[in-house]
Amino acid sequence: MRKEIIIFSFWSICFLMISCSKDDPINQPPSIVQLMFPTQDLLCISNTVPFDWSDAIDAENDVFEYNLIVAKDRQLTVVVENRTVSTSQITLSLEKSTAYYWQVNAVDTVNMQESNSPVYAFYTTGEGVVNYTPFMADLKSPENNTSVNSGNIDLVWEGADANASDILTYELFFGENTTLNLVDDALSESIYTVSVGSGKTYSWKVHVKDDSGSKSIGQTFTFSVN
Secondary structure: OHHHHHHHHHHHHHHHHHHHHHHOOOOOOOOOOOEEEOOOOEEEOOOEEEEEEOOOOOOOOOOEEEEEEEEOOOOOOOEEEEEEEOOOEEEEEOOOOEEEEEEEEEEEOOOOEEEEOOOEEEEEOOOOOOOOOOOOOEEEEOOOOEEEOOEEEEEEEEOOOOOOOOOOEEEEEEEEOOOOEEEEEEEOOOEEEEEEOOOOEEEEEEEEEOOOOOEEOOOOEEEEEO
16 A cells, blocks of 8 residues: 555656646747847938837736947947836937947846847938948858858958948958958958868957048957867
8 A cells, every 4th residue: 555655656757747847937038129220231310310110019927128339349248328227218328420330138037038139230420521431341151259161261241331332341360269360451342262170279350441531440250160
């Protein structure tokens, strides 16, 4: 009889564990928001900027909020504004004649999970300014701190300028570890093929120049080779 009771208790516990696992799905972060204004590479006519983005959705109906980051670099390390808000709109006063980069993170305040939007760039106008410095290069591939296979790979980036008529050229730097060597200072295409060896680490960056001589200094990405 005692043996039967032990067996019954064992299977009861297993059943409860299975039931609980089915009733407790893994929590999901809120949905990624869509950045609506300022739009990508926009030249703002004022330094008082109304930020607007779409509402996030949380599958578990958890309470969430938005974290708005505005910085002077594409990697969002030189932060000028970091605001936590409950609505999808806010207006900020920024410096004139300055390139900015912004992102919105929807944060689940119950489980502290977040989803990150893309990073958009925009420029605030300045008094008497005719030409604007290009935006920092958006390094697409390889992404920072990722791994690639050995052989020939393409370094891919994007350049943009608030002055839509400007012709852009690129300075590409590339090398092993943290040593960066100038590969070309007048590239017209935003792709370049390099050869990488197995087991090594490489770094690269791109400066963007316009036909008026203005230049934005790029940030450095690193990647390893399998």
